[in-house]
Amino acid sequence: MLNDLDTRAINAARALAADAVQKVGNGHPGTAISLAPAAHLLFHKVLRHDPTDPHWLGRDRFILSIGHSSLTLYNQLYLSGYDLALDDLKALRTRGSLTPGHPEYRHTAGVEMTTGPLGQGLASAVGMAMAARRERGLFDPHTPEGESPFDHYVFALVGDGCLQEGVTSEASSLAGTQHLGRLVVIYDDNRISIEDDTNIAFTEDVLARYEAYGWHTQHVDWTNGGSEYVEDVDALEAAIEAAKAVTDRPSFIRLTTIMAWPSPTKQNTGAAHGSALGAEEIRGLKERIGIDPDVDFDYAAPIAEESRAQVIERTAADRAEWTTGYEAWRAANADGAALLDRLVAGELPEGWEAALPEFEPGKAVATRAASGQVLGALAPVLPELWGGSADLAGSNNTTMKGEPSFLPEDRQSDMFQGNLYGRTLHFGVREHGMGAIVNGMALGLTRPYGGTFFVFADYMRGAVRLAAVMGVPSIFVWTHDSVGVGEDGPTHQPIEHLAAYRAIPGLSIVRPADANETAHAWRGILERTDGPAGLILTRQNVPVIDRTGLAGAENVTKGGYVLADSETLDLIIIATGSEVSVALEARELLAAEGVGVRVVSMPCVEWFEQQSDEYKESVLPEAVQTRVSVEAGIPDYWAKYVNDPKGRVGIDHFGESADGVLLLKEYGMNPENVAAAARTVLAG
Ligand SMILES: Cc1ncc(C[n+]2csc(CCOP(=O)(O)OP(=O)(O)O)c2C)c(N)n1
């Protein structure tokens, strides 16, 4: 039941949404106005949270998948006592404010993830619910459901746009398969998006769809079938309670609303979605909700003071109760507590790198296979590391040998034994969903990875970009990295992908040269926690480089290093991945002609660029501009380091269906061609 304070706080939130957008002149007022009661219910009655400690381990997570409606969240953060002031709302969408157009992770206290690209919030919420189960399994597997300090709910608020996006279908389907009982999604069914009535593009029975995914579904209709609009917050609260009580399925609540209710003339219009309502309309709105139309913003201050106190009182009690259980768990689980403390600190265990395998030179090993061995070797020392593939586990080598699948027992198969707290993930053929799910997991305490063919990274690019925007350490294992894929042909042979993914700021693209570089690529990736990485691996075997007289593979973590040097330095060849061995052979050919060649292995340009100027100069001296690059992809990227276009050996056309090793040779990834390019560069 709402009290008078609740009603005033809800109406203040509506007016704030209108005023904030009006002040800056742009933004999204409508949904924040009509969703104010639902958002208030969550922050003031439902969520277990502590506004004074947004990182509290015991908190429920709230994800605003409709990121454009950022005011829905900002208003609640303000009114429930997070570190957000009325002045911050007045500064909506202005430079440097705590209230950017869309909620941004690590920018505003209480924002659990960056949202705005529609659908990804819900998909990442699925990842958060999966990670919560895995974390519970790591720390407290034997306590009955609902009694562990690690049990919390994940709530997501989604809209018509989110549910039209394929990424939510992908993730929701998997959530049903996974029986994610602690996930509650509220769908703002207002049948309005930017082009107004969604009837022009979105007509299916959404509840039936979610039912078919295996979710628990409910409908709360504030329009009462169109007859009368009643914001029945009690009915919504009852639905949320029912959803929470269902622990063997995720829950979906369709909440039928009217956009911008109760704005006098702009309710139920696309116009209210994304533009200022105008002074006249705002006067009318304020009159309807009992707020002085001559006051902007400041009506909210006294209400916030009262509503914050109400939240603090409720949440303090929740927190005290949780803390008792948590302390008891710590006292009884010294090992678990030590693991938890390590993961909260974002640290790796002492001496973990000793587990990394070393590979003997002389053999040829695909880097994807080496990666699989690395994962197997790390499994016992890094319990936080887990992951899987989008139905390509055998090809991506993403399965840690002997580790059970993360699956409810009724979902296991002859091939994959599962349990609720298992470690091997099966994303199905859902790359975008996988990316967003991995992001949701990476926002918690574990280190998740997801694999697919590099060429299909494009199906997940939105999630990769969002990981980079947030600076979360999602790991993407992308195998089959060039025309070396072979017979599957041009649809499966990435050409432009290395350049395309290096273009994403904050994403580390790591393409190891051989098996030993692969081990250290994993080391470099795991040692970093400030952003995502793509690990780019070969399908085909590549020689394990004999490093006698050459530099060690541990240098990979510097991003680029002098692998093979020369007493006289006439030319530098920069190579990555499978082309490093080709560069070494070209070096031999040129040495026979008296040309002194240095080979630089450059597995990760981003890491290299982070090194000191001194180090970079020692690897690529400014004075030596006679340079060649060789990489089985679009060559233009290497203009960064190689001035002469004739020195950039690469592939700038799609591939074809044929033997992969043959194609690499035919397309110029061979020592003779690299040496020829070197001669051209030397000739000036
Ligand atoms: C992936 C993606 N595509 C397009 C947009 C642009 N966009 C922002 S809001 C919106 C419409 C959303 O409609 P709905 O979810 O119903 O929100 P409502 O209008 O009800 O607030 C669109 C297309 C976006 N933010 N993300």
Ligand SMILES: [Mg+2]
């Ligand atoms: Mg809508």
